[in-house]
Every structure is written in C-alpha cells, then in structure tokens.
Amino acid sequence: MSDNVGVGVHDQETLETAADDEGGFLSGLRPASGLLPGSGSPEDRKTVSFGDAAAVRSLPLWSLIALIVLAALWWAGTRAWGFPDDFRAATAAAYEQKDPPEALTDAKLLTECRLAGIAATEAGEPAPCNEDAYSQFLSPAAFPTPADTWRGFNTLRTEGFKNITLWEHARTSLTRVGVGMLVGSLVGIPIGFAMGLSSRIRGFFDTPVELLRPIPPLALIPLFILWFGIGNPSAFALLIFASVWIMIISARAGVRDISLSKVRAAYSLGASKRQILFRLIVPNALPELFTGFRVALGVSWGTLVAAELVGTDTGLGSMIFQARNFFRLDVVVVGIIVISIIGVLLDLIVRMLESVLIPWRGKGR
Amino acid sequence: MKDLKVDSVDMVYRLPKGGSVQALQDVSFELDRGRLLTLLGPSGCGKTTLLNILAGFLAPTAGTVLLGDAPITGPGPDRGMVFQQGALFEWLDVRKNISFGPRMQRAPRAETERTVDELLTTVGLQDFGEKRIYELSGGMQQRVALARCLANDPAVILMDEPLGALDALTREKMQGLVLKLWKETGKTIVLVTHSVEEALFLGDKLFVMAPRPGRIEYTYELPFAEIGLDVEPRDLKASPEFIERREEILSLIWEMEEQIMGHDGG
Known part of the structure; x- marks a missing residue:
C-alpha cells in the first residue's frame, strides 16, 4: 500500500486524444503526451495535490522555529518595555x-x-x-517573565517549594501514573481479551464498559474521596479509572484484528487452542495494545493534575495548586512546563519502545 | 494407493436472513497419492468451500471425507494449507515462520533447524532466514508459506489460489517452484485457481466445477504437469495442444457464466 495521498490530474492532452478518435483501427493511439513536441519537460507537468498531507514527518526546522516564536512572544509580552x-x-x-x-x-x-x-x-x-x-x-x-520563571525553576530544583524539590514532585507524579497504568492494564487487558474471544463475555461487559467509559474522571472526585479517603488512594483510583477503559477497548480490538486465514494456517500447522491464543492472538494484538497504552498514558498524565487535587501534598499537580494559593506564579508556570515536557517525553519513549518491540506494526497482512 | 476419498459431499450454507445456499451438491471423487489436482470454475462454484472441507475448517452437511482410512474431523498438521495472502506471522522472522509447525508440536530443536535450512534452500531463500516477513516481496512471502507448510511434512497440501496475488512474471516463476516441489516431495496437492492456464499447467488432474449448486462438471487427466519441468514453460503454454485445451475449458467456463447471467436475468 502506498502512502501517496497526492491526487494526480490527467493531462488535458490525453483526454482530447481519446475524444478526437475518428480514424481506423488503432489510430487513436498516440505517443505518450510527454513526448509530443511542445508539451514541455516533465517538470512542467501539471499535477495537483492537496497540501502535503503525504509528508508524514514534519520538518524539524519548522518545529524549532515555532519553539523560538513561542519563547520570543513570552519574552516580549511580559517584558517591561522602557523601564x-x-x-x-x-x-x-x-x-x-x-x-x-x-x-x-x-x-x-x-x-x-x-x-x-x-x-x-x-x-x-x-x-x-x-x-x-x-x-x-x-x-x-x-504571568511571570522568562527570567522569573528560570529563577523559580532553579529554586525549585535546589530548595524546592515547601521543602519538596521539583524532582520529588515529578517522581511522585510519575509513580502515580505508572501505578495507575499498571493496574489499569493488568485489569483492562484480560477483560478486553476475554471480550474479544467470547461473545458471552462481550455481551456481559459491553454495557458497563460503554456506560462507564464516557464518564470524565473529574466527575468522580467527590465519590472517590468519600470511598477511598483523601490522598493517594483516591488519586490511584482516578488514574486507574482513566486508563482501564482504554486498555479494555484496545485489547478487545487487538483480538478481533486477527485474520481468519492466520488462525486457519496455525490450526493446519498443528497448533492447539492454547498455542493459538498465546502464539498468535497475543502477538497479533500487540500493536493495538501499544496504541491503547499510548493513548491511556496521555490521558492519565492529563488527568494527573486533577487527580492530585484530591488532597495529596506532593506531585506536580498539588505543587501547582499549593503555589497558586501563595501567588507563586513562577512555580505554577514551571509546573505546567514540566508537565508538558514529561508528557512529550513519555510519548516519545513509548513510540521508541514501539518501534523496537513491534517493528512489524502496520506492515502485516 | 488412495489418499483422499470424498463421498457424496453436500454443503448447505444457512443465510442469516433465512433461506440457504447449496454450495456443494453430491461431490464425490478419489485422489491417488502424489497427484496434483487443480480446481477451476467460475466464482460461486464452491471450489474454495471444497478445499476448506478438505482442510477441516468446514464440516460438510452430508457425506464423508477420508484421508487414507481416517475421516477428516477438523484441521490438522497432516493437511498443510497455503493461502492467497501468505497468512504469515509478521511478528516472527522467516525461520521462525517456517519452523512454526514443528515448534507447535514440540519437535526436537536440532532436527527442526535442519529441516528449516533444507527448506530455505529448496524454496531459494537461503539468505533470507533472518529477515522479517514485511521485508520480503510478495513472491518471496509465498515461498515462505510453501516452506512453512512443507516443514510439517503433511500428507496433502491444500492451496487456495496461492499465486493469485502475484504479478504475472513472478507467478510464472512460482508455478515452476510448485511443480518442482510436487516432483521432489511426491506430495498430494489440491490447488484452487482462477487461471485456466495455471490449472492446465500445474494440474495432472483437473476438475472444472459449475455453480448453483456447486458440483464437479468435467474431469480432465492432463499431461502437461508431468513434462512441465523438462521443457520451456512458455513453449509448453504456446503449444497447440495446450492452447486447444485452454480454449476448450475457457469456453466451458464462459458458457457457465452466461448461464448464470441469464438465470439472474442480468
């Protein structure tokens, strides 16, 4: 399959050739239009494409320019001109x-x-x-100036905010998201697999999954605080809630992704049901699982700030909310930037893992 | 020695909206060991259904199918299968794909590795053992599929349009490989194809099947596969005898297609 999205447009001349076909047998055949005198070199060829959606990779130079523009806007917007x-x-x-x-x-x-x-x-x-x-x-x-933010960052790095350093906040947050993802996957993947494999289980779980999935984790904060108390347990519960549905759905999709002829081929090669499950369906589902994992990780990281609202005293989210109470905008902005950068890094790491662990992704069939 | 015995097999598909389709009606034949049978016919004639029944993927609604003396009750390693699109396992490399069957049956490892080495050479992929499936061309992938099926040393090889997705040139080359494997291994092969030329060139026995209900309409004993490796394939396919047969069968199939069209009022 080609990735070519560009839409080619036929040369005008080819169409006319077909139209003025009035001669005898094969008289409609002409040399290719590119060879006709006066039709110009191949560079003049009229082709049309819609944008360059086909170019999958964006140019790193332009990403860099965007970054510099953002930084310049920040600097210029907060600078006291003429002070x-x-x-x-x-x-x-x-x-x-x-x-x-x-x-x-x-x-x-x-x-x-x-x-x-x-x-x-x-x-x-x-x-x-x-x-x-x-x-x-x-x-x-x-909004703090870049210089204030940098100063705030350095203080956070060395002394910390309320004696907890930035790294400790970040580590706590990452651990929370990690545990949430781990539990979400451990619960979600088996359920998703069972749903993919058995129509009875699919029928049973379908309704609860579809009903619970659209609930934003934030809406559950009051209930979770009542059930699990203030602090870590509620944060974990929210993060598990954020990831488990995504993992269920991707595991289920991964199972259904297997082609009938692969299963038949494996049976014909003497594989048992158990072997087909573990040697065929599980590896075949890995790309879908990875996609689900990536999405769930992004959503979890995004839910984190909200999850840490529920009375935790460490973590990037709670750091931001405590700093807000003290009007430490520099700390707030540092927290926001660190959350953003860690989010990007997490996605990059998962994508790198993906290309190492499942290089066949998107190349099957 | 009889290998496959198919006795008055019926296959009726029930449609989800009610009603049913007779995919096969009263199909009976016997196939000696070491024959290469090609199944040809217009679409809807039940040739793939028949192959799936032989493979054990489908159970016939009536009739019996025997391999040797044992009835076929489900898929098994004694009947290897080659699909149109390899159905290869893209998370494994070429070697692991080929050794999949023996590994599933926990065959001794050293022996399996030796078999894989031999098969890689047989299908001309000796330098590609460590490659991933998606690094291979379509023709190479079908070679892997053939080798994977042979690694199990099946009694019968069933091929469902194995060369259907290949370009014309690769297809001709692969026809030579199928003939070579058939001659060297002496396996019984049943091959479904859309191409009259391929059915004539590869089959030493040919069933032309007819649709509605699916049945075996004509049976041919063919001489071409026997000499296919000794002469230039293109010369063989251009020989008057070959062309005569080809046109004869083509017109049979055309006739059937016309009947279907007329039947449908199309």
Missing part, C-alpha cells in the same frame, strides 16, 4: 543589602516601582519610577 534602568539597578542593589540578601524578581520590581510611586506622590516629590512609564502586554503579576 528605567537606574531604578532597576538601585532596587537590585537595595535587595542585595538586605539580611539575608534577596534576589530581585521582575514581579517584585513591579511592586517596588508601584510603592515608590505612591511614596513619592504622598511626599509631593516627582516619582522615581512611574508604572505608566513603560508598556507591557502581560503584567508580571499575571
């Missing part, structure tokens, strides 16, 4: 004199500027720093 440098320098120096010395963030600089302005007005003096003197799209009070 007086002398005020910044003076404030930074004053902060270093403090005991213990404090680093001056952009958010604090803004506060200092406002305070200085108010103090000067009350004293009837000209303001050393006027908030209106510079322009910015996003106030540091609403």
Whole structure:
C-alpha cells in the first residue's frame, strides 16, 4: 500500500486524444503526451495535490522555529518595555543589602516601582519610577517573565517549594501514573481479551464498559474521596479509572484484528487452542495494545493534575495548586512546563519502545 | 494407493436472513497419492468451500471425507494449507515462520533447524532466514508459506489460489517452484485457481466445477504437469495442444457464466 495521498490530474492532452478518435483501427493511439513536441519537460507537468498531507514527518526546522516564536512572544509580552534602568539597578542593589540578601524578581520590581510611586506622590516629590512609564502586554503579576520563571525553576530544583524539590514532585507524579497504568492494564487487558474471544463475555461487559467509559474522571472526585479517603488512594483510583477503559477497548480490538486465514494456517500447522491464543492472538494484538497504552498514558498524565487535587501534598499537580494559593506564579508556570515536557517525553519513549518491540506494526497482512 | 476419498459431499450454507445456499451438491471423487489436482470454475462454484472441507475448517452437511482410512474431523498438521495472502506471522522472522509447525508440536530443536535450512534452500531463500516477513516481496512471502507448510511434512497440501496475488512474471516463476516441489516431495496437492492456464499447467488432474449448486462438471487427466519441468514453460503454454485445451475449458467456463447471467436475468 502506498502512502501517496497526492491526487494526480490527467493531462488535458490525453483526454482530447481519446475524444478526437475518428480514424481506423488503432489510430487513436498516440505517443505518450510527454513526448509530443511542445508539451514541455516533465517538470512542467501539471499535477495537483492537496497540501502535503503525504509528508508524514514534519520538518524539524519548522518545529524549532515555532519553539523560538513561542519563547520570543513570552519574552516580549511580559517584558517591561522602557523601564528605567537606574531604578532597576538601585532596587537590585537595595535587595542585595538586605539580611539575608534577596534576589530581585521582575514581579517584585513591579511592586517596588508601584510603592515608590505612591511614596513619592504622598511626599509631593516627582516619582522615581512611574508604572505608566513603560508598556507591557502581560503584567508580571499575571504571568511571570522568562527570567522569573528560570529563577523559580532553579529554586525549585535546589530548595524546592515547601521543602519538596521539583524532582520529588515529578517522581511522585510519575509513580502515580505508572501505578495507575499498571493496574489499569493488568485489569483492562484480560477483560478486553476475554471480550474479544467470547461473545458471552462481550455481551456481559459491553454495557458497563460503554456506560462507564464516557464518564470524565473529574466527575468522580467527590465519590472517590468519600470511598477511598483523601490522598493517594483516591488519586490511584482516578488514574486507574482513566486508563482501564482504554486498555479494555484496545485489547478487545487487538483480538478481533486477527485474520481468519492466520488462525486457519496455525490450526493446519498443528497448533492447539492454547498455542493459538498465546502464539498468535497475543502477538497479533500487540500493536493495538501499544496504541491503547499510548493513548491511556496521555490521558492519565492529563488527568494527573486533577487527580492530585484530591488532597495529596506532593506531585506536580498539588505543587501547582499549593503555589497558586501563595501567588507563586513562577512555580505554577514551571509546573505546567514540566508537565508538558514529561508528557512529550513519555510519548516519545513509548513510540521508541514501539518501534523496537513491534517493528512489524502496520506492515502485516 | 488412495489418499483422499470424498463421498457424496453436500454443503448447505444457512443465510442469516433465512433461506440457504447449496454450495456443494453430491461431490464425490478419489485422489491417488502424489497427484496434483487443480480446481477451476467460475466464482460461486464452491471450489474454495471444497478445499476448506478438505482442510477441516468446514464440516460438510452430508457425506464423508477420508484421508487414507481416517475421516477428516477438523484441521490438522497432516493437511498443510497455503493461502492467497501468505497468512504469515509478521511478528516472527522467516525461520521462525517456517519452523512454526514443528515448534507447535514440540519437535526436537536440532532436527527442526535442519529441516528449516533444507527448506530455505529448496524454496531459494537461503539468505533470507533472518529477515522479517514485511521485508520480503510478495513472491518471496509465498515461498515462505510453501516452506512453512512443507516443514510439517503433511500428507496433502491444500492451496487456495496461492499465486493469485502475484504479478504475472513472478507467478510464472512460482508455478515452476510448485511443480518442482510436487516432483521432489511426491506430495498430494489440491490447488484452487482462477487461471485456466495455471490449472492446465500445474494440474495432472483437473476438475472444472459449475455453480448453483456447486458440483464437479468435467474431469480432465492432463499431461502437461508431468513434462512441465523438462521443457520451456512458455513453449509448453504456446503449444497447440495446450492452447486447444485452454480454449476448450475457457469456453466451458464462459458458457457457465452466461448461464448464470441469464438465470439472474442480468
């Protein structure tokens, strides 16, 4: 099968050749239009394709450009354009004199500027720093600048937020998602396999699965807190709930993916029912299972922040919500970025595993 | 020595909406060991149904099928099967595909490996043992399917349009391989095909089947397979005798097709 999605359009001339066929036997045959005088070189050939959907790989250069554009927008949008440098320098120096010395963030600089302005007005003096003197799209009070975020990241990395480092939060979150995925797979895959293999079991499980599957895990938080209490158990239950239906459905689809002729071939080669299950149906279902695993992992990672709302005190999600209570926007943004990057990495890892473990994927039949 | 004995076999498919289709009616024949029987006929004549009954995938609604003296009750390693699209296991490499049958029956490993080596050479894939299935061309995949079936040393090989999905040139080459395997192993082969030329070239016995109900209409004993390896295949297929037979059978099949069309009012 070819991946060519481009839609070719016949050369005008070929169509006309067929139309003016009025001669005798075989007179309608002409040399290929490309060879006719004046029809031009192959590069002039008129072909039409719709976009370049056929190009599966996006160009890495363009991904890089998009990343730079995003970073530049962030920098330009939060930067205080035209901010007086002398005020910044003076404030930074004053902060270093403090005991213990404090680093001056952009958010604090803004506060200092406002305070200085108010103090000067009350004293009837000209303001050393006027908030209106510079322009910015996003106030540091609403979105941290890249520099503040970087500083926040470094603090999180070394000291942590409320004495728990970023890595510890990330590790806790990853463990939760890992356990959720593991239990979800261990429960979901056998059920899915049984559903694929037996119409009775399929009939039995079909209704509950279809009814429970569309429920967003978030909607179950009140119930889960009542049932499992606050903290880890509820988080695990939510993550298992997020992954188990996807695993059931992909396992079921994987079983049904086997072709009748493969099963017949195996029977003719003397395989027993048991051997057909473990040597044929299981390996044949692996690509579908992997797809399900990838989707479930993405959904679980996405549910994580919500899952950690239920009263856990570690984890990237709870870190974000605690930081929000203290207006530590830098911590919030660092948490968001780390969640995003880990999500991308997880997907990459699963995809790499996939190409190593099931290289035959999409190449069967 | 009789190998396959088919006695007044009927096959009726029940349709889900009620009613039924008679796929085979009163089919009887005997096939000696070491014959190569080709089944030919317009679509709907039940040739694949017959093959599936021989394989044991389907149970006939009436009649008996014997292999040697034992009735066929289900699929088994004594009847190897080759499908149109290999039905190979793409998660295994070529060697593991070929050794699948012996491995399932827990044959001694060293012996199996030796068999695989021999078979790889027989089908001309000696350098491809470690390749994955999807790295092979369609013709090579069918070679693997043939070798996989031979690895079990079946009494009968059943082929369901084994060369149907190949391009014309590869198909001709593979016909030579089928003939060679038949001569070298002396196996009984039953081969279903759509191609009159292939049925004539490969079969030393040929059934032309007719539809509605599916039945064996004409039986031919053919000389071409016997000499197919000794002469140039193209010369054989261009010989007057071959062409005469080909046209004769083609017109038979055309006649049947016309009857079906007339019958349906189409």
